[in-house]
Amino acid sequence: MGPTSLDRIIELQKNPASIRNLCILAHVDHGKTTLADCLVASNGIISSRQAGKLRYLDSREDEQIRGITMKSSAISLHFQEGDEDFLLNLIDSPGHVDFSSEVSTAVRLCDGAIVVVDAVEGVCPQTQVVLRQAWLENIRPVLVINKIDRLIVELKFTPQEAYAHLQKIMEQVNAITGTLFTSRVMEKQAEKTKEEQGCETPLEDQVYDWSAGLEEADDSHLYFSPDQGNVVFASALDGWGFSIQHFALMYSERMGINPEVLLKTLWGDFYLNAKAKKIMKGAQVKGKKPLFVQLVLDNIWSLYNAVVTHRDKEKVEKVLASLGVKVMARDSRHSDPKVLLSAICSQWLPVSQAVLSMVCNKLPSPLHIAAERVEKLMSVGVRRFDTLPERTQELKNAFLQCSSNENAPVIVFVSKMVAVETKALPHNKKRPLTQAKISQCRELARQRHAERMAAEQQNHSVNALVDIQSGGLCKGDEIATEGLKESKAEEQRETFIAFARVYSGVVKKGQRIFILGPKYDPAQGLSMLPEHCSPSDSLPEVPHLSCCSIENIYLLMGRELEELEEVPSGNVLGIRGLEDFILKSATISTTPACPPFTPLNIEASPIVRVAIEPKHPGEMSKLVRGMRLLNQADPCAEVLIQETGEHVLITAGEVHLQRCLDDLKDRFAKIEISASKPIIPFRETVVRPPKVDMVNEDLGKQQKVAVIHQDGFDLPCYPRLVIRVVADCLNRRDHIHAEVQVKDEVSHGRATETLHVDSSGLVTLTTPNKLATVSVRAIPLPQEVTCLLENSSALIRTLEQVNMTLREGRNLDISVKTLEAITDLKAQLESKLQGRKWRDAVEHIWAFGPRRCGPNILLNKLEGYQRPSFWQYLCQEDKSGKDGAQAKNIREFDNSIVSGFQLATLSGPMCEEPLMGVCFCIERWDVQSLNWKHENTFEEMATFQEVLGTIKAPESTDALEVTSTHPGQAKRYQEITSADCYGHVSGQLIAAMKEACRHAFQAQPQRLMAAMYTCEIMTTADVLGKVYGVVGKREGRILHEEMKEGTEIFIIKAVVPVAESFGFADEIRKKTSGRASPQMVFSHWEVISSDPYWVPTTEEEYLHFGEKADSSNQALKYMNDVRRRKGLYVEEKIVEHAEKQRTLSKNK
Ligand SMILES: Nc1nc2c(ncn2[C@@H]2O[C@H](COP(=O)(O)OP(=O)(O)OP(=O)(O)O)[C@@H](O)[C@H]2O)c(=O)[nH]1
Ligand SMILES: [Mg+2]
Secondary structure, eight states: OOOOOHHHHHHHHTOGGGEEEEEEEESTTSSHHHHHHHHHHTTTSSOTTTTTTSOTTOOSHHHHHHTSOOSOEEEEEEEEETTEEEEEEEEEOOOSGGGHHHHHHHHHTOSEEEEEEETTTOSOHHHHHHHHHHHHTTOEEEEEEEOHHHHHHTSOOOHHHHHHHHHHHHHHHHHHHHHHHHHHHHHHHHHHHHHHHHSOOOGGGOOOOOOOSTTTSOOGGGSOOGGGTOEEEEETTTTEEEOHHHHHHHHHHHHOOOHHHHHHHSSSSEEEETTTTEEEEOHHHHTOOOHIIIIIIHHHHHHHIIIIISOOHHHHHHHHHHHTOOOOHHHHHOSSHHHHHHHHHHHHSBHHHHHHHHHHHHSOOGGGOOHHHHHHHHOOTTOOGGGSOHHHHHHHHHHHHTOOOTTSOOEEEEEEEEEEEGGGSGGGSOOOOOHHHHHHHHHHHHHHHHHHHHHHHHTHHHHHHHHHHHHHHHHHHHHHHHHHHHHHHHHTTEEEEEEEEEEESOEETTOEEEEEOTTOOHHHHHHHSOTTOOTTSOOOOOTTEEEEEOOEEEEEETTEEEEESEEOTTOEEEEESOTTTOSSOEEEESSTTOOOOOOOOOOOOOOEEEEEEESSGGGHHHHHHHHHHHHHHOSSOEEEEOTTSOEEEEESSHHHHHHHHHHIIIIISOSOEEEOSOBOOEEEEEOOOOSBOTTSOBSTTTOOOEEEEEOSSOOSSOOOEEEEEOOOTTTOSSSOOOOOEEOOOOBTTBOGGGEEEOTTSOEEEEOTTSSEEEEEEEEEOOHHHHHHHHHTHHHHHHHHHHHHHHHTTOOOOOOHHHHHHHHHHHHHHHHHSOSGGGTTTTTTEEEEESTTTSSEEEEEOOTTOOOOOTTHHHHTTTTTTOHHHHHHTSOTTHHHHHHHHHHHHHSOTTTSOOBOSEEEEEEEEEEOOHHHHHHHHHHHHHHHHHHHOOBOOOSSGGGOOBOOSOHHHHHHHHHHHHGGGGOOHHHHHHHHHHHHHHHHHHTSOEEEEEEEEEEEEEEEGGGHHHHHHHHHHTTOEEEEEEEOTTSSEEEEEEEEEGGGOTTHHHHHHHHTTTSOEEEEEEEEEEEOOSOTTOOOOSHHHHHHHOSSOOSOOHHHHHHHHHHHHTTOOOOOOSOSSGGGGSOHHHHO
């Protein structure tokens, strides 16, 4: 079949019932792009011989070199089944974890997905992730089990073994679907119960319903099963694939069995009783060959045996005759048996036919978009669909109708911006000329030439003069505008095309549209704009709403773009002209009633950060521009300028980082750049005092001598108190003298008389103006609580927003689900914070931090200060009407305490990294009321004047001179009068609170926390030892190891610190000659057990580590690395005992 003409595709675009928008999802290397090649080849865009080798949709050079997909790309295909024509908008996505954000952008635009699973590797971690992503977006999946040829050629399975193996894979995939389904039913049930509780039912009528709703919910259509027609078995590389429908039809003709019966029995525990000519149940028990093996797999196995394994010409002839397939002599003579195999298979079981027919029959068209999905897309954040304005709710019908009427509102979602070279755009490309056009051009050129010759002859001398003059002028101009042109050309080298889908209406070239930012509120927009306004009117400014014109629209054809005039509803398209308005994703509409779509579910969190600078400092502006473009072109990369002034790039992993750097160098900035080593994030925390020392001796009895001293290793402005226990047990173990020495030092001009630390770790700090005093204690949070807070940060942020609006006296409607999640969070916190220390702690939570949603808690332990609970929204219903009274309960400067806490948790004292898992309890907080100050200062002054006698008339309070013989009162007087010179109380309180938290933190045993990757390594048994070696060297831990049944493959799950992960994948690949490949995903934060400030203190420790304890301390190394990078002071002994550095051997 030749390529389908553009006109035909335009025709097909108008009929949404025949459109299928789908993406291909799988774990890395399971064969998505190879399968896409086969589908592309079916449209004649590439030749079928090249299919599988070309990987047409991997259009980038680095994709081809590395052999992995990095960007999702779309192509429109035509497929004919029976009399019906279908248009398939296919998106190929990457499988590597680093690029999972690309999967999110693809999934959002589709209605269905082909999930590919490698027949040997089975279900892998990314398979689970993509199934979950498809599920979250409510799109329907179909399954392709690929690489079946590997079962024959590599694993040398018998058909029977292969059947058992395939059954297992199917079970694994269905198990994931089952879990997803159950959790959704549970969620719905919970929501329903909540709603029912909401409506008032008389108590006596209430019957408790304990059913989970699972019994009623029909889930049969969700599971993959060959008899349902949603599974294809394939080998994309060899070009074959089939669904059991194909064989059922074929054998029903040959054997005269009802195709329906065959369809039901071909997959399953059935066998053929040849004598009785019947299909019977119980193949396994009776030791018979299942139908699937006998009728399907045996045929394929014998084909491979004949063509690939034995290369038996006679057998091949027989097989060809039985299949009724003819191959070209060229193919049968080819030295590579795979060529012949492909030639046979592409006729016998063409994979494109099997897959595309399944797609057309099983995946929904845009007309069948589920109402539930629409509501989900339209309800942003915590807002419920039914709280949206009426006009907005009406738009739901537009989605469901998917109408392309002239008056249907245009609704488009842009999921990402793709950078395309401007010269590759259709209008800049040279197109092959038609014969008529060529002769027309020739005629024109001939005419022009004749005219010029005639003109030249007439005015030869005059022209020459003019030419010289104008030439001179032009040159001058050129020089002046050269720089301008160059920069303009740079600007225009890349054009951004929005990767989008039309959900309603028709998108036209030149059309004016509204662009709705993620924070746009349709209620606000509708209230500010006139009733029937359109984007072409001149309108007042509305927050997060802008208008612009669509410049061009394109059909996405893999590596090519085809220009279109309009695109009707239900199609995927490319739009040009939005780059100044959209950063990464946005919603476009012709009506301001349209809400912005919910943000994409991006699974990968950017974690690897590097600082970037140009090799030549003069090229900074080019780098900044390049980074801006990169930020726009990648859904997951983040670009920011740190407080230090560094330009930082944050990516999802090492491979992603490399791709971003390449893009920056070769496309966006086009300059030489140098990137720092990856900046590894750490967290700072406190732990409970250890019970044993470094050599596992019980510490309790040995703490005989304690020296609390100021360590020499001092931060620029914070005194560090290190409580150090020195056991003087080297000489007299039993008779030890105790000495406790507390040094209060003045740190850089700050009077430490304002700071007091007691032996239990309670830090009391007074502001310099002596008006406020806070006492803070730091205690470690239980690990589960830290984890819970870390995972609930979005929810805490929502709650914080809600509290904020409540404080402002407004009320926010939040969805039942969010409310439930908040209640659940509170309950979980209550159950995890048990014991005397935590009594009533959850009720007394003052704030979370840093950024008001982090995993640290500020706890109110003040006696007599009843501030409104952090959970006030939950109890608001019963206490409605008391809000106003509650608001008054907040003490003055409450906010300063919170701000100080936020600052302290944002950067800790160890190496200015954020804190994690620390609870700061405020046990005392005195502020002298400002009112008091203002009212009383003058009275007091008068009294003082009486008492003290002469006071020189002050010009300013600062210049007061007191001549008195009453020192106590004079001091008090000075304090009061000098309070003003220190400025506002709130600012000082923030600083004092921050300092107090830092000191409280330092009074506890401090630890660093490292970011950890979980890493799944798939490897063969022979290199298992080497894999263990590399994991061990990188400070990793093996969690478990499992062998895939029936194969030689081991799956190892390990955790590796991010700090040690760079080059890990390469090292493992090198050491195992490519037989093991790890997939790493950020998993959690873990406390590094070693104490960075540790020094040997007990006899055993001295014996074990030596006096200097110069064996490596990993935590100290990490901490110093961070401090060095940040330009903080690092205590390092460069040369100690110089005379010992002689080469001893020479002096012997
Ligand atoms: N034996 C065999 N190999 C296959 C088959 N399909 C694909 N491959 C090979 O598997 C490797 C990965 O194929 P791709 O199509 O690039 O895999 P992918 O899923 O697109 O990979 P990513 O996009 O990086 O996630 C290539 O070397 C293919 O040749 C198959 O059916 N049989
Ligand atoms: Mg690929």
